[in-house]
Amino acid sequence: MNAVTPTRRSFLQTSGLILGLSLPAGRAAARAVAGGAPDALFAPNAFVRVTPGNQVIIVIKNVEFGQGPATGLATLAADEMDADWSQIAVEMAPANDALYANAALHTMGTGGSTSIATAFIQMREAGAAARAMLVEAAARRWGVPVSQVTASKGVVRHGDRAATFGELANDAAALSPPEKPVLKTPEQWTLIGTDVPKVDSAIKTDGSVQFTMDVRRPNMVHSAILHPPAFGGKMASVDDSAAMAVPGVLAVKPVPQGVAVYARDTYAAMRGRAALKVEWDLSAAERRSSDELLKVCAEAAAQPGVEAEAEGDVASALAGAAKTIEATYYFPYLAHAPMEPLDAVIEMNGDSMEMWMGAQMQVAQLSAAARVLGVPPEKAVLHQQYAGGSFGRRVEGTMAFPVEAASVFKAYGGRAPVKHVWTRENDLTGGYYRPIMVHRLRGGVDAAGRIVGWDQVIAGQSFARGTPMEAMMIHDGIDGTMVEGARESGYAFPAHRLGAHIVDSRVPTLWWRSVGSTHTAYSVETFLDRLLELGGVDPVAGRLALIEEDRRKGVLTRVAEMADWGAAVPEGRARGVAVHKSFGTYVAQIAEVSRGPEGVPRVHKVWCAVDCGVPVNPNVIRAQMEGGIGYGLGHALYAELVLGEGGVVQQHNFDSYRSLRIGEMPEVEVAVIASREEPTGVGEPGLPPIAPAVANAWRKLTGKAVDRLPFIHGDNR
Amino acid sequence: MKIMASGIAALALSAVALPIAIVAAPREGGEGLRPASSFATIGDPTQRSVAIFEEMGKVLQSPRCVNCHPRTDRPLQGDDQRPHDPPVTRGPDGHGAAGLECSTCHGPANVAFANGEGSVPGNPQWHLAPIEMAWEGKSLAQICEQIKDPARNGGKSLDQIVEHNAHDSLVGWGWNPGAGRTPAPGTQAEFGALTRAWVDSGAHCPAG
Amino acid sequence: MATEFTLNGASASFDGDPDTPLLWVLRDHLGLTGTKYGCGIAQCGACTVHLDGKNRRSCVTPVSTVAGRSVTTIEGVSGPEAEAVQSAWVAIDVPQCGFCQSGQVMSAVGLLKARPRPSDDDIDAGMAGNICRCATYVRIRQAIKDAAEAMEG
Known part of the structure; x- marks a missing residue:
C-alpha cells in the first residue's frame, strides 16, 4: 500500500527547481509517481475513493503523528469493503467539519484517544457502502441477483466471472449509496483484529514521507521567532542591526508574539534570531519560579478545596483508623517536545490562503490563522501533513501557534510564502506545558489492615482557565482534567474524598499525553501501595479486593500471570505494579527495576496488559503501549521544565531537557485482551501506569518513596 | 535599526536581552600561568620541580583536560564536568563506539551552534585518553606519577612528554575550546615551557 | 567560492556561506528533506548522514568541511x-x-x-x-x- 498526501505532487514540482544536482532515481520518486494517481473514479462518500488503476484511497480525518489512525481508520473501511490491503492508500482529509468532524469534539480534531472509538461505525459504514455499490454494479453488469455476487480481496465474483474494484468503479459511480449499509459481524472480519502492515512504515523508513518542515514553495522565505524570556512579556524595542548583518537575513519584524526574523534559509533565520538585541517589557509577565508556584500549590493542597467527589465521613474514618499515613506529591511542568518542532507554511494567492500544517484540530487551526489574515473560511485551504509527534502539543485551546504563524506571515506583508519553524529552544521555552500539580493524600487502615479512609486534595494549574475551553471544561470550580483518574480511581474505599484547587498563573499549560492521568495515576497508585503495605496486604491481591470493574480486574490478573507475580525476583531487583483506566482503556503494568548508576531506577522489563475493547490492530496497540511506557518512563525519571528566578525557563534543548535513550528503554511484553467491547483509544493509556509501577518497585527495593518527580530530582537522592 | 513597540508608555523595562543563559557559562577569564622562569628563585631543585608541576596542575586538572581523561568509559563535558550527553562510550580505541564514533559529532574544528548558545568542540585528533591515563578523580600527585610512568603514559619518555604538552594539536585545543567553555589557564607555549622546566629540574612529583 | 562535494553518488555544489551546516544545505538549498532538524546541537541524531561512509551529524557539520568528500543521505543510502x-x-x-x-x-x-x-x-x-x-x-x-x-x- 502507499501513503499519499495531497501535496505530493506539489513537492515534486518544487523539487524540479533544484539545479545542479541530479537526484538518484530512488524509491521515493517511484512511490510518489505511483501515489500521484489520476482523480478517483468512484467516490461513494467522504472517506472512500476507487481509482481506475484499482487503488483504494481511504481519506483520513485524524492527524497521523505516530499513534496510528491512518492505518486504523483505513483498516476499518477496507475490511467492510473487502478490499485487498495491498491496494489501500491513504490521503489526509481537507479541513471540513461537515464531512470530517470528530463526533466527540464536534469539530475536526484528534485527542482524548478518540480516533478509533469515534470512527468505528463511521469508517466501517463508509467501506460497507462502497462494497454494496461495487457489488451491485457487478450484479447489473452480469445480470445476476446481488445476493449471488461475492467480494473478497478487491475482486467481485459471480461464478467464473470476476472484476476488480477498479474495473467496476465507473459503473458503481452511477449508483446511489445504500441508505443503511449492512455491517459485517465480528466473525466476518478479515482485517480488523489482525496485524495489517502500517500504511506509512515504508515512507517513514526511506525518508520520502513529507512533514510540514519539508514543504517547499516557490520564493519561500524562512522565519524564526524570539519569544519573551518570561510568559506574558512583550517586546519593548529591538535592535536588529546585528541580525540584519547576518548574510541571508531579509527582514526583522516585531509581531505580537515576539520578534520574527525572515531569511533565505533556516540557518540564516536561526543566526539572525540569535543576534537579536531585544528589550522586553516584563511588567505583566509571570515572574514566579517553579519552586514558588509549587509552594503556592502546596499551601492550597493543605486546604480541603472544592469537593470533586466524596462518600462517607473521611475525617471520622481517619480519626478512627489504627494506622494512618500522609504524603505530598510534587509534579513539575513538562514539555511535550515532539521530534518535529511546531511549524507551518502559509501562502496567499490573490485573496485565497493556503496553509501546510500537521494540524490536530484542522478547521479550528486553519480558521484561527485565516482570521489573522482577514481571509474568509471559504478562501482558506489546509494541506494537512503528517506530523512529527505531538503528545498533545499540536493544538492549543488558544490556537496560539497558527495565530503566531499567520502573524509572522502577515508582518512580512504577504510578499512570499513563509515557512515558520520553531527552534528546539522555542519548543522547550514556549510554554503550553503539562501543568504543575501538588497532591496531598491521607489514608488509614484498621486493625485488620483494611483501608478505611482516603482523602486526596489536588492543587495546580488548569489549562482550560482563561481559554475558550473554560466554559466547556470547568464546572462548579472543578476542571475535570485535573482530577480525572483520581475521581474515578476504580477502588472501593469505604470513606473517601477528593478536593481540588485551581491555582492561576500566566504560564500557559496544556493537555499532555494522558492529561490528568499523568499525575493522578502516580499519586493514587503509589499511595495505595503504601497503604496496602501498611495493612500487610499484597499489592496485586490488595488491589483486586478493592476493584469493582471486571475489566480492570482482568488486566491486573493478566499482567500478574505474565510476570509470574509472587515468584522469586533476581537478586538486586524488585517489582512494582500499577493499574489505571484512562480514555476508556484499562492498562496494568509490572516493572522490574534495579539501582541504576545515577541513583535512579534502571528498568529492565515491563509487562503490560491492555484492554481497549475490540483490538483493531494488535500490532499498533502493542506499539502504543511500548511508546507510552517509554515516553512516560523518560519523563518520570529525567525530565522537568523548570522556571528559574524571574520565571525564566531553564531548559532550552535536549542537553538539559533529558529524553529517554535506547539504553534506558526496558524490554516490554504486551498482552492485548481479546474483547468484543466497543474499541477505545490506545495513544495515551499506555503511559499512566509506568511511573507508579516503577516507583512502587523502587520503594520495595530501596525503601524510598519518591514523592517528587522526576526521580533524578535532587530531593530524591 | 531600533524598533520600538508602539503605544507602550511608561515601560517597566527589563534588562534581559535574551532568554538565553549560556550553558556552562565561562568562568571569569584571565587565569594565567606563572612563567617557568619565575620558579628559579626556589633553590632546592626538588622543591622547584614540585612547584613547577603544581603550576602545570592548573592545566592538567582543568575541565579541558580531565573531561577527556575519564576513569570510566564515558567522558565528561562542560565546565561543570557533567557526564557527556549523549551518553557516548570510549569504544575499543578511544575513538568512540561503532556507529557513534567521536567523529559523528566532533569535526576538525569547533563549530558554533546556530542557536548562539555554545558550540560543539572539534579537532582532527579528537578522541579519549586511554583508560590507563585516567585523571578524573585523581590527586595531582597521582597524576604526576602516572605521567612519568611509561606503562601509563603511552610509552613516552620525559622529552616526548615535553613535546606532547608543547606542541600536540589536541592538547592545544584546551586553549581554544570554543564558545561556552573556559580555556585552560595560560597558553600552550607556557605550559610547554613549564613542562620543559619540570623535566629539567628532575621531574619530581608532589607528595601524597 | 562554491563548496564541491559528492552527494548520493552525484556531484553537488553549494555557493553560499561556507559555515552553513550541511543539514540546511541539504534541506533548504538542495531539496533533500529526508534529513531532519530536531535540535541543532548534535543531541538527537535526526540529522544523521554518512560522511565518507561513517555516521555524521549534519547539523554541526559546516558545509566547507565536506569539500571533496562523499555525503550520503537517507535518499541515497544503499548497499x-x-x-x-x-x-x-x-x-x-x-x-x-x-x-x-x-x-x-x-x-x-x-x-x-x-x-x-x-x-x-x-x-x-x-x-x-x-x-x-x-x-x-x-x-x-x-x-x-x-x-x-x-x-x-
Missing part, C-alpha cells in the same frame, strides 16, 4: 546494510511519527557497517545519540538484530 535495515524496519513497523527515523536508519546502517553482528551493548552504544520521542526503541533494537541476521543468511 546490503541499508537494504537489510530498511527491510527490517518496515517488516516490524518500527516508525511511529517517523520524524527521527531517517536518522535512526542512517545510524543503524553506519553501526552495521562497522559492527556487522552487534550485541545489545553495541546497539545501546552505537544508537545512544539518536532520540526517538515516540520511544520506538524496542523495535529499533529488534530491527537492527533482524537486519544483522538477514545479512548473514
Whole structure:
C-alpha cells in the first residue's frame, strides 16, 4: 500500500527547481509517481475513493503523528469493503467539519484517544457502502441477483466471472449509496483484529514521507521567532542591526508574539534570531519560579478545596483508623517536545490562503490563522501533513501557534510564502506545558489492615482557565482534567474524598499525553501501595479486593500471570505494579527495576496488559503501549521544565531537557485482551501506569518513596 | 535599526536581552600561568620541580583536560564536568563506539551552534585518553606519577612528554575550546615551557 | 567560492556561506528533506548522514568541511546494510511519527557497517545519540538484530 498526501505532487514540482544536482532515481520518486494517481473514479462518500488503476484511497480525518489512525481508520473501511490491503492508500482529509468532524469534539480534531472509538461505525459504514455499490454494479453488469455476487480481496465474483474494484468503479459511480449499509459481524472480519502492515512504515523508513518542515514553495522565505524570556512579556524595542548583518537575513519584524526574523534559509533565520538585541517589557509577565508556584500549590493542597467527589465521613474514618499515613506529591511542568518542532507554511494567492500544517484540530487551526489574515473560511485551504509527534502539543485551546504563524506571515506583508519553524529552544521555552500539580493524600487502615479512609486534595494549574475551553471544561470550580483518574480511581474505599484547587498563573499549560492521568495515576497508585503495605496486604491481591470493574480486574490478573507475580525476583531487583483506566482503556503494568548508576531506577522489563475493547490492530496497540511506557518512563525519571528566578525557563534543548535513550528503554511484553467491547483509544493509556509501577518497585527495593518527580530530582537522592 | 513597540508608555523595562543563559557559562577569564622562569628563585631543585608541576596542575586538572581523561568509559563535558550527553562510550580505541564514533559529532574544528548558545568542540585528533591515563578523580600527585610512568603514559619518555604538552594539536585545543567553555589557564607555549622546566629540574612529583 | 562535494553518488555544489551546516544545505538549498532538524546541537541524531561512509551529524557539520568528500543521505543510502535495515524496519513497523527515523536508519546502517553482528551493548552504544520521542526503541533494537541476521543468511 502507499501513503499519499495531497501535496505530493506539489513537492515534486518544487523539487524540479533544484539545479545542479541530479537526484538518484530512488524509491521515493517511484512511490510518489505511483501515489500521484489520476482523480478517483468512484467516490461513494467522504472517506472512500476507487481509482481506475484499482487503488483504494481511504481519506483520513485524524492527524497521523505516530499513534496510528491512518492505518486504523483505513483498516476499518477496507475490511467492510473487502478490499485487498495491498491496494489501500491513504490521503489526509481537507479541513471540513461537515464531512470530517470528530463526533466527540464536534469539530475536526484528534485527542482524548478518540480516533478509533469515534470512527468505528463511521469508517466501517463508509467501506460497507462502497462494497454494496461495487457489488451491485457487478450484479447489473452480469445480470445476476446481488445476493449471488461475492467480494473478497478487491475482486467481485459471480461464478467464473470476476472484476476488480477498479474495473467496476465507473459503473458503481452511477449508483446511489445504500441508505443503511449492512455491517459485517465480528466473525466476518478479515482485517480488523489482525496485524495489517502500517500504511506509512515504508515512507517513514526511506525518508520520502513529507512533514510540514519539508514543504517547499516557490520564493519561500524562512522565519524564526524570539519569544519573551518570561510568559506574558512583550517586546519593548529591538535592535536588529546585528541580525540584519547576518548574510541571508531579509527582514526583522516585531509581531505580537515576539520578534520574527525572515531569511533565505533556516540557518540564516536561526543566526539572525540569535543576534537579536531585544528589550522586553516584563511588567505583566509571570515572574514566579517553579519552586514558588509549587509552594503556592502546596499551601492550597493543605486546604480541603472544592469537593470533586466524596462518600462517607473521611475525617471520622481517619480519626478512627489504627494506622494512618500522609504524603505530598510534587509534579513539575513538562514539555511535550515532539521530534518535529511546531511549524507551518502559509501562502496567499490573490485573496485565497493556503496553509501546510500537521494540524490536530484542522478547521479550528486553519480558521484561527485565516482570521489573522482577514481571509474568509471559504478562501482558506489546509494541506494537512503528517506530523512529527505531538503528545498533545499540536493544538492549543488558544490556537496560539497558527495565530503566531499567520502573524509572522502577515508582518512580512504577504510578499512570499513563509515557512515558520520553531527552534528546539522555542519548543522547550514556549510554554503550553503539562501543568504543575501538588497532591496531598491521607489514608488509614484498621486493625485488620483494611483501608478505611482516603482523602486526596489536588492543587495546580488548569489549562482550560482563561481559554475558550473554560466554559466547556470547568464546572462548579472543578476542571475535570485535573482530577480525572483520581475521581474515578476504580477502588472501593469505604470513606473517601477528593478536593481540588485551581491555582492561576500566566504560564500557559496544556493537555499532555494522558492529561490528568499523568499525575493522578502516580499519586493514587503509589499511595495505595503504601497503604496496602501498611495493612500487610499484597499489592496485586490488595488491589483486586478493592476493584469493582471486571475489566480492570482482568488486566491486573493478566499482567500478574505474565510476570509470574509472587515468584522469586533476581537478586538486586524488585517489582512494582500499577493499574489505571484512562480514555476508556484499562492498562496494568509490572516493572522490574534495579539501582541504576545515577541513583535512579534502571528498568529492565515491563509487562503490560491492555484492554481497549475490540483490538483493531494488535500490532499498533502493542506499539502504543511500548511508546507510552517509554515516553512516560523518560519523563518520570529525567525530565522537568523548570522556571528559574524571574520565571525564566531553564531548559532550552535536549542537553538539559533529558529524553529517554535506547539504553534506558526496558524490554516490554504486551498482552492485548481479546474483547468484543466497543474499541477505545490506545495513544495515551499506555503511559499512566509506568511511573507508579516503577516507583512502587523502587520503594520495595530501596525503601524510598519518591514523592517528587522526576526521580533524578535532587530531593530524591 | 531600533524598533520600538508602539503605544507602550511608561515601560517597566527589563534588562534581559535574551532568554538565553549560556550553558556552562565561562568562568571569569584571565587565569594565567606563572612563567617557568619565575620558579628559579626556589633553590632546592626538588622543591622547584614540585612547584613547577603544581603550576602545570592548573592545566592538567582543568575541565579541558580531565573531561577527556575519564576513569570510566564515558567522558565528561562542560565546565561543570557533567557526564557527556549523549551518553557516548570510549569504544575499543578511544575513538568512540561503532556507529557513534567521536567523529559523528566532533569535526576538525569547533563549530558554533546556530542557536548562539555554545558550540560543539572539534579537532582532527579528537578522541579519549586511554583508560590507563585516567585523571578524573585523581590527586595531582597521582597524576604526576602516572605521567612519568611509561606503562601509563603511552610509552613516552620525559622529552616526548615535553613535546606532547608543547606542541600536540589536541592538547592545544584546551586553549581554544570554543564558545561556552573556559580555556585552560595560560597558553600552550607556557605550559610547554613549564613542562620543559619540570623535566629539567628532575621531574619530581608532589607528595601524597 | 562554491563548496564541491559528492552527494548520493552525484556531484553537488553549494555557493553560499561556507559555515552553513550541511543539514540546511541539504534541506533548504538542495531539496533533500529526508534529513531532519530536531535540535541543532548534535543531541538527537535526526540529522544523521554518512560522511565518507561513517555516521555524521549534519547539523554541526559546516558545509566547507565536506569539500571533496562523499555525503550520503537517507535518499541515497544503499548497499546490503541499508537494504537489510530498511527491510527490517518496515517488516516490524518500527516508525511511529517517523520524524527521527531517517536518522535512526542512517545510524543503524553506519553501526552495521562497522559492527556487522552487534550485541545489545553495541546497539545501546552505537544508537545512544539518536532520540526517538515516540520511544520506538524496542523495535529499533529488534530491527537492527533482524537486519544483522538477514545479512548473514
